[in-house]
Amino acid sequence: MSEIAPVLHGEHLSTSAAFHAPLHAASEDDRWWRSSVIYQVYPRSFRDSNGDGMGDLPGITAELGRLADLSIDAVWLSPFYTSPQRDGGYDVADYCDVDPLFGTLADFDALVSRADALGIRVIVDLVPNHCSSDHVLFQAALAAPAESAERGMFVFRDGRGTDGSEPPNNWQSHFGGPAWTRTVDTDGMPGQWYLHLFDSSQPDFNWDNPAVRAEFERVLRFWLDRGVGGFRVDVAHALVKAQGLPDWGGRADGCSSEGFPGWEAPMFGQDEVHAIYRQWRGILAEYDGERILCAEASIDPLPRLTDWVRSDEMHQAFNFAYLHHPWNAHSLRHVISSSLTAFDAVGAPTTWVLSNHDVVRHTSRFGLAEGAPRGGDGIGRSDAQPDTGTGLARARAASLAMFALPGGIYLYQGEELGLPDHTAMPDAARQDPTFVRTGGERLGRDGCRVPLPWRAGAPSFGFADVDGSAPWLPQPEDWAGYARDVQSMDDDSTLSLYRTALRLRRDLRLGAGSLSWSRALEATDVVAFRNGDVLVLLNMGEFATPLPEGTVIAASTPGAADGGHLVPDACVWMLTSAG
Structure with a gap:
């Protein structure tokens, strides 16, 4: 078994006074x-x-x-x-x-x-x-002149600089590189720039239109x-x-x-x-x-x-x-x-x-x-x-x-x-x-x-x-x-x-449930909360921690509740005698 935490606190979780007032109340709204x-x-x-x-x-x-x-x-x-x-x-x-x-x-x-x-x-x-960029609307925009209705579906702008050779602003693509690509007009000359916050093959729509x-x-x-x-x-x-x-x-x-x-x-x-x-x-x-x-x-x-x-x-x-x-x-x-x-x-x-x-x-x-x-x-x-x-x-x-x-x-x-x-x-x-x-x-x-x-x-x-x-x-x-x-x-x-666990979540209606934090463990490496009648303990620390009296109804690993203690890197759901 893992080394046990030097401070024993598990027994305190068996009383309702060990928890704060609900941070989140249970809901009667049953919309799926x-x-x-x-x-x-x-x-x-x-x-x-x-x-x-x-x-x-x-x-x-x-x-x-x-x-x-x-x-x-x-x-x-x-x-x-x-x-x-x-x-x-x-x-x-x-x-x-x-x-x-x-x-x-x-x-x-x-x-x-x-x-x-x-x-x-x-x-x-x-x-x-x-x-x-293969979308029919964007292809129509490329074939149309500046200020046309077709180009108005996207974000086209003239470039900066005397010859328009610089992007309209300094925005960068989420995928790396500039967020602007310059077009080539039908006469082969450099044209306007279009915006793409992602890849150059993904032109942004103009949602002002x-x-x-x-x-x-x-x-x-x-x-x-x-x-x-x-x-x-x-x-x-x-x-x-x-x-x-x-x-x-x-x-x-x-x-x-x-x-x-x-x-x-x-x-x-x-x-x-x-x-x-x-x-x-x-x-x-x-x-x-x-x-x-x-x-x-x-x-x-x-x-x-x-x-x-x-x-x-x-x-x-x-x-x-x-x-x-x-x-x-x-x-x-x-x-x-x-x-x-x-x-x-x-x-x-x-x-x-x-x-x-x-x-x-x-x-x-x-x-x-x-x-x-x-x-x-x-x-x-x-x-x-x-x-x-x-x-x-x-x-x-x-x-x-x-x-x-x-x-x-x-x-x-x-x-x-x-x-x-x-x-x-x-x-x-x-x-x-x-x-x-x-x-x-x-x-x-x-x-x-x-x-x-x-x-x-x-x-x-x-x-x-x-x-x-x-x-x-x-x-x-x-x-x-x-x-x-x-x-x-x-x-x-x-x-x-x-x-x-997901079947229990549905059966116990935990998704519509409440959440109350533990007082006893709020300064420890154990995340502990109640949702209705279910006590949840997640040990994110280095030491095993004592468990309260009760029944383990779900455990993240078979040895999670080892010898009455919750081992590190493990989680359990319990039903306890707390009122």
Whole structure:
């Protein structure tokens, strides 16, 4: 057993006086999205039904039953639209069709029908800030003269300098390099510049133009009419830019840095964006079934994020402050308290998320040594490598603690298998535009997007139903132990943990529950809170800590409650005798 903490405090947790008054009260509001569990599917990497090396819609449909076993309420599909795939489908060429890589509209309809039969809603990704440079609207803009209606759909500007050879301002792309590209006129002469906050193949729409707003209202209705349960809105804070497009000396992603607070970033978080989402909320309200909007809005400080989830705007917003919390009890308590306080102030549910398609998976993040680089730029073979054992133990513990929090949960495909990032991927295999635009200085997000392992003994670990092409990204050679078929037969696997804990979360209505912090442990390395009758203990310290009298109903690892003590890097849920 691990060394025991020198201060014994476990017995104090058996009394209700050991807890503060509830920070967050239980809710009687039973609208599904207020306590939902939503599973993100990255279609390219989920399941390949035809052996072409790329995941597809039929592959997703075939496995929805397995996702239902996780007690989820919805699946969120990353883009599957027609696209040249220069940025994994986030460069959309046609918002109202399915890319042949993934199938057809009929395949999409079949997916929605199957999901509906299983009681699962389908949320689709919407990318309104930018489209593909192949989009018919942008091609028309390139062919049209300056100041034309076609160019008015995008952000075109004359360059600075006597000959217009300098970009209109100093904005930088989120993927590296300038955020402007100069066009060539039909006579072969240099022309205007167009804005792209991301890749040069992703021109930004001009949301000051009513025609752009009308186009996306058409897109919303197209998918709502096909039965989708709502939309996850990509970079929802970026649509409207500050008038005059002033220079910006801060970070390209608009997050705060010394001397440049994020709320001053001219390309993000403009007040005018909220009118757009009020209009969209009204459109969704015309449809039955509580369709939702979820904002991907990287906004700081945290209270500013709640502007996106006021009662007449979006239903949910991703909590990136929580996603990026370090393995530290004080930091975790702070971000949970700050989140609940901020979102409660506007009557919105908090969302909790630990991994997605843009960041290093939390199994790998939590395995990195303190101070090692982490985030969305990937881990390469020449970087310090995560400790896989520590990372998995902490990831399981963090997930179990998250599942007990009131509000909505987002899962990223493969985290229920405990998947790490592919941290030894050859550079030649990388496809993220970040890697290309920075000359390899930033590795990008390919490591967290590797195709899933389904069967340990099959080619590509069963990612493809039939033998065929190699997966679009290579899988690590040692992933057999992570395969779903192996974990399905192991009661102690990460998959079994997720199944058990998420079923308990639903049965005990923890998503609609309360949160009260422990008094006894608030200055320790143990995060301790109550949600209704459930006591949650997460040991983020170096020592084992005593457990109170009671029944352990869920544990992050089989040995978590070792000899009446909670070992380091572990979490348990308990029912105790406290009143």
